Amino acid sequence: MSSDLSHGRAVAGPALRGLVGTAHIGPALAVTVLSGLLAAAQGLGPGRGALVVAAVLAGQLSVGWSNDLLDLDRDRRAGRTDKPLASGEVSASVVRACCAVAVAACLVLSLACGAVAGVVHLGCVAAAWAYNLGLKSTPWSWLPYAAAFGGLTAFVTLADGQAPPWWWPVGAALLGVGAHLLNVLPDLEDDAATGVHGLPHALGRRRIAPVAAAVLVSATAVVLLGAAPGAVVAAVAGVVVVALAVVVVTGAGRRPFAAAVGIALVDAVLLVAAR
Template identity: 40%
Template sequence: MASTSSDGPAVDGDTRRSWRHWTPLLLLRASHPRLGLISALGLAGAAALSGRPTREVGMVLATVLAGQAILGWQNDLVDRHRDAADGRDDKPIGQGLLAPGDATFAMACAALAVVPLAVSHGVWAGLSYLGSLVIGLIGNVFLRNGWLSWLTWAASYGLYPAFLAYGGWAGEGRTRPPEFSVPVLAALLGVCVHVLVSLPGLVRDHEHGVRHLPLRLGLRIGAARLLWATILVTALVLAGLLATGAQVGLRQ
């Protein structure tokens, strides 16, 4: 009876481990799902507030989810050796649980989906979103470790208003560009997001010799002050976006 009871928990433990190590779940964990979902919901919400019909809001949500998954997988592929050295248990690729080849294949599949999804909003809208995606991918490899780390975040987020302003259903995009102030505020929001997502890893980045903008600011004023200052600026930028949208709208 003792051997039977001891065998039971072992099987249950193996079952739990097999579920935790299921490749689709590992891919989800490696895609930076929280940031991806927040970004997708934020852009879908902006599309809804600008008066886009529900089906177009759904298209925005699907497009951004696919694009954010690509960015998340590439980020973890680039950082896999550093994540392994840090012993991070939230990075399946760095832990060796998810093969880099599987993540690369998932990126390729998502790319095959995101291109037609983006173009389905219209040519200019699609080019705007794909441009922001390419800039984000470049930022994952270059500039991210220096004081210009903010640049690709600002440029990528600055293209989001064009993606929304030019977007339409079934490729029938609109022709009016976004209001000038909206991309500027969106670019500022991108810098704020860059700082916020970097804050939890400042100590590790410092140990690895990284000197991106958030770390430089954190060393100068302290991480706690940087956090509160960034939250305040983010709130002001979001308020500015809402006020601009209410007064002049998204498009010129």
């Protein structure tokens, strides 16, 4: 009996790791943390804030799992051993079931935040799914990121019955576009080999990082303009963002994307400080 239990745990461990990996957990948690910081900046109470964060996490999990499910054949053709679903570390049926649960949870949790707020958040998730379903292979690949990130700020404020200040969705939309450009950077060759030609592919490897850095710094400028923090806060934030932008331009592998997430978090902290 104990050997059966040990065997079950040995099988479940890699499957659970594969399920987490297939969810694109890094970006999913980054967006979820961002939503929590926005909720704090808006002054949502603990209960409403937790509901917003839970809705965003469920939506992000559905996006990550659907991405790898839809890309399964392409990832197998490209020999993507870093993809748990393509390598067989976790089964498609398990990921599909988890994705369905995440979609249902996202629907319920989003609408629990209010009808208008819920519809806005479901629109954000739908935009991300549209990217997975084919927009990533077009010159409009940036649009779902802009819509989803910008709409996220509206979801948070509408959950409190208020429209967002203009600089929240504008700054967040720019962050989304910058994140999109850098997220694709490590996969350019594999994408090209399997017929994916979005905006980053049109720009080419040498131009992606500088363009992304410019977009991300523009996002910070919008946030600083709107938040109008004190001179010291603005100066520190500017130095940190410029340093991260240098990593975006000169870094290799996943470091540019991590730096982009860092810029997003700096901007989120500015939002909180502005309140």
